Amino acid sequence: MKNLAYLSIGVIFGITMFKSEAASWFRIYEMFNFQAFHMYGIIGVALFFGVLMTAIIKKKNIKSFYGVPVKFDDKEKSIKRYLFGGIIFGLGWALAGACPGPMFTLVGAGFYGILIVIGFAMLGTYVYGIFKNKLPH
């Protein structure tokens, strides 16, 4: 039952990514060229509701479906890792035109070239894991 719930949430997410065209390389290219409002609208609306719901859940102490307080993890304070990591991620995001969610959506949509992106994203994750302690964080 719980498994089915997670799977269903993923299905909603996948359909949304595909139908919003946020999974399209073209939309990412257009976004970084500031030639349409579309992607900014998507992120903006998601954030509007996201900020609102996070504030309400915290303020009203809303419990999860399982009766325990909803947990929010504060990110550890630093600048370097977020800036350097973010820039590296952005370079790849613009080139491959897909971030780690839409990548999987595109597999389901039948674009098998994306498997190269996923394979190398795993390799990139692995290489980070190896050099983690040598990198400035």
Added chain:
Amino acid sequence: MMNFILDPWPWYVSGGLIAFVMFLLLMMGDSFGMSSNLRTLCTICGAGKKTDFFDFNWKSQKWNLLVMTGAVVGGFIGSHFLSSHSGVAISNETILSLQEYGIDSSTTSYLPIEIFEAYSVKSILLLAIGGFLVGFGARYAGGCTSGHAISGLSNLQLPSLIAVVGFFVGGLFMIHVLFPFIF
């Protein structure tokens, strides 16, 4: 109504649905963040034997792998049952600037076939490098678009704002500085 489903979904519907997905995951007692699945996949492939970073019980992340699997299924449903055409309605300016790079498949394809279906040495290299940077960068920054730009910013996390600024610095540099050399 049918057209509303078959046409691309407008930004306000899509943005609302993303927030809804985050809400459901929070209420399940988890959080919205897709890139950590890449780490879990490395662990499943046995990376934990060599590196501590991957040495954790991947079953604790089974829920997120299920969300990821759902995203694959959602992509299948979206493209096979909920779409009537395959092009992407990007702006005319965008179409023109892509033509200069020899990419003109936006009216007929969801992804540029010149990159994703050419299977030339160059296109494979671009996909490989792009993927590598996404995977490396997401873990280095501790999250991706979902974890930082949506979850983190919703929780007013300064680190997430720094990461998102980084995403844009990198993305803008790639498109405006490097693309003219690549294409």
